[in-house]
Each structure stands twice: as structure tokens, then as C-alpha cells.
Amino acid sequence: MARPPSTAAARDSLVERLFEGVLGMTDVYTVYMGDRLGLYRALAEGRATDGEIAAAAGADRRYVREWLEQQAVAGLIEVDETSKPAEERRYRLPEAHAEVLLDRDSLSYMAAFARMMVGLVRPLPQVMGAFRSGEGVPYATFDADFLEGQGEMNRVQFVNSLATEWMPALPDVHGLLQSGGRVADVACGTGWSTIALARAYPHAEVEGLDLDPASIELARANAAREGMEIRFEARGAADPGLSGRYHLVTCFEAVHDMARPVESLRGMRSLLADGGVLLVADERVADRFTAPGDEVERLMYGFSVFHCLAVGREEQPSAATGTAMRAGTLREYADAAGFTQFEVLPIENDFWRFYRLEG
Numbered sequence: 090m091a092r093p094p095s096t097a098a099a100r101d102s103l104v105e106r107l108f109e110g111v112l113g114m115t116d117v118y119t120v121y122m123g124d125r126l127g128l129y130r131a132l133a134e135g136r137a138t139d140g141e142i143a144a145a146a147g148a149d150r151r152y153v154r155e156w157l158e159q160q161a162v163a164g165l166i167e168v169d170e171t172s173k174p175a176e177e178r179r180y181r182l183p184e185a186h187a188e189v190l191l192d193r194d195s196l197s198y199m200a201a202f203a204r205m206m207v208g209l210v211r212p213l214p215q216v217m218g219a220f221r222s223g224e225g226v227p228y229a230t231f232d233a234d235f236l237e238g239q240g241e242m243n244r245v246q247f248v249n250s251l252a253t254e255w256m257p258a259l260p261d262v263h264g265l266l267q268s269g270g271r272v273a274d275v276a277c278g279t280g281w282s283t284i285a286l287a288r289a290y291p292h293a294e295v296e297g298l299d300l301d302p303a304s305i306e307l308a309r310a311n312a313a314r315e316g317m318e319i320r321f322e323a324r325g326a327a328d329p330g331l332s333g334r335y336h337l338v339t340c341f342e343a344v345h346d347m348a349r350p351v352e353s354l355r356g357m358r359s360l361l362a363d364g365g366v367l368l369v370a371d372e373r374v375a376d377r378f379t380a381p382g383d384e385v386e387r388l389m390y391g392f393s394v395f396h397c398l399a400v401g402r403e404e405q406p407s408a409a410t411g412t413a414m415r416a417g418t419l420r421e422y423a424d425a426a427g428f429t430q431f432e433v434l435p436i437e438n439d440f441w442r443f444y445r446l447e448g
């Protein structure tokens with residue numbers, strides 16, 4: 090029986106979409122290989138033939154040749170005369186692509202995103218098991234590729250925007266910290282937010298807190314490589330020894346992962362000195378559920394399915410928030426945690442929404 094034209098068109102559109110997704114997945118995973126194996130770096134340093142690139146990267150020449158040919162076919166790198174023998178072909182990384190694949194400080198940097206996505210799906214069997222059991226997946230299940238990839242992607246934002254755009258949106262806090270004060274960066278992860286805060290406010294005392302020991306170790310290593318002395322501690326916001334110490338508490342892209350967000354926010358509130366402010370940045374999803382959604386909504390739900398919901402359900406009972414935490418949901422959590430003032434800050438960002446909580 091013939092399908093109606095509209096049904097056939099919808100079918101063909103989905104086939105095309107999924108095929109494009111397969112090609113995109115290939116790009117992501119081969120970019121990951123080029124990043125982790127140092128192949129893009131070798132290209133950027135002027136190595137051109139498969140033998141030169143393999144030698145510079147410490148890799149097998151035949152494997153490297155296959156990767157180079159794949160990258161050229163995909164349009165990610167360029168190759169001179171294709172009619173030359175394989176061992177004589179010379180490859181080049183275009184300058185514009187080098188910024189995307191190698192420049193860690195550029196807002197266009199994407200190699201770390203590939204690293205993050207590889208780490209995101211590596212525990213997929215455990216996540217699927219959680220789908221069946223209703224249990225959670227420990228955060229530590231996600232390995233260094235995910236931790237470093239997520240940290241590096243967020244780092245780009247911290248390097249470019251924290252001191253110039255985000256903190257000036259809190260003018261009173263910004264002014265105070267320029268001459269001193271104390272800051273606690275809660276759920277600091279691999280430490281790039283803490284490092285950016287410490288660099289922006291050299292006269293302030295800035296500390297990073299996170300319950301994940303692996304993240305704290307990475308944070309300490311990152312600070313050391315940056316030549317900065319910052320205290321990073323594997324402890325939570327509810328630690329009574331930290332109560333009332335801080336003029337600013339920050340929490341970047343973490344509340345939606347917390348099993349008990351009200352308790353966590355209450356703990357952050359307890360850290361604040363009189364007149365202190367909590368700055369929360371979390372996902373810029375739509376104000377309400379709609380389907381289909383835009384690209385950001387699709388991305389956030391993807392993160393939730395693969396990671397955030399499962400991590401947030403590791404501890405029970407759990408609010409099971411998921412990545413798509415809408416502004417109204419955070420307001421409810423903040424009210425329940427005892428905050429009396431809740432403001433959405435006028436900060437433009439494609440992925441994050443910023444909130445000022447106090448009282």
C-alpha cells in the first residue's frame with residue numbers, strides 16, 4: 090500500500106537527518122582522535138606528510154595516513170595534489186580551523202566539546218541499566234575525557250566573559266571584591282571558574298569547593314599550571330566550618346545536577362556573610378516545555394538523558410531535576426531554601442542564564 094506523500098516526506102526527512110547525524114558523529118570522534126593524539130598540533134607546527142605528522146605525534150604512519158585522508162575527505166583539513174602517491178601528499182590545517190581545534194582561549198574552540206561527548210557516552214551501558222532500575226549513576230563513572238572536556242568548554246566562557254560581562258552585572262559585589270572580600274566557588278569542578286575569579290579579583294580570597302575528589306585534583310593541577318595559588322577543597326556547601334564566611338558564593342552549571350537542590354541552596358545560603366550574594370548560572374532552557382524545541386533545548390535534553398538526570402539520582406531521595414531546569418523551578422528551590430530575593434540578571438549568553446539570590 091502506497092504511503093501518503095506527507096508520510097513519505099517525513100520518513101525521508103528523518104532518514105536524512107539521522108544520516109547527517111552519523112556523519113556528525115564521525116566528525117566528533119575523529120576530531121577527538123586528532124586532539125588526543127596530537128595530530129592537529131603536528132599539522133599546526135608545519136608537519137605536512139603522513140610520515141612527518143606520525144613522527145611528531147609518536148603514532149603509527151599507516152593509521153595516521155588513514156586519519157589524514159578521512160579528515161581531508163570530510164573537509165576538516167586540506168591536501169595538495171590528490172594524484173600524488175599517498176606518502177608524498179602534503180596536508181595543511183587551515184588557519185580558521187586551527188582556531189576551532191587548537192585555540193583554547195577562543196570562543197570558537199570546539200575540540201574540548203568532542204572530548205566531552207566521547208566521555209559522555211562511554212558509561213552508556215550503566216546509564217541504560219539505570220533506566221531499567223530507576224537508580225542513579227555515580228558522577229565518578231564519567232572519566233577524565235568528560236571531566237576535562239566539560240571543564241575546558243566552560244573555561245572558554247570563564248576566560249572571555251566572567252570578568253568583563255558577568256561580574257559587572259553585580260556592580261556592588263564587583264566593587265567590593267576589587268579591594269578584598271571572600272569568594273566560595275561551589276561545585277567548582279576542574280577549577281576554571283575559580284581560577285577566573287581569582288584572576289579577576291587578586292585582592293580577594295577565592296576558594297573552590299567540590300565533593301568530587303577527581304575534580305578537585307584536576308582543579309589543583311590546573312591552578313598550578315596557571316601559576317596560581319588557590320585553595321581547593323573536597324567539601325560541600327553545608328560544611329558548618331564555612332558558615333557565614335563569604336561575600337560572594339558562586340555555583341556554575343551545577344544546581345540541576347544536585348540530588349537535593351533545596352538543601353544544597355540552603356547550604357550555599359549558610360556560607361554567606363551578612364549582605365552576601367549567591368550567583369547561580371545554569372542552563373538557558375525555555376521558560377516552559379514545548380516540542381519541538383530549539384537547538385539549545387535539544388542539546389540540554391541530550392545531556393540530561395546521557396548524564397545529568399542519572400547523576401542527580403545517585404543519591405536518594407532525589408529531586409530528579411535533569412538538565413532542563415527552568416527559571417521557575419530554580420525560583421521554587423530558592424524560595425524553599427530561604428532566599429528572599431531572586432533576580433534573573435540581564436546577561437546575554439547562548440547557553441546559560443544567570444541568577445542573583447540573596448536574603
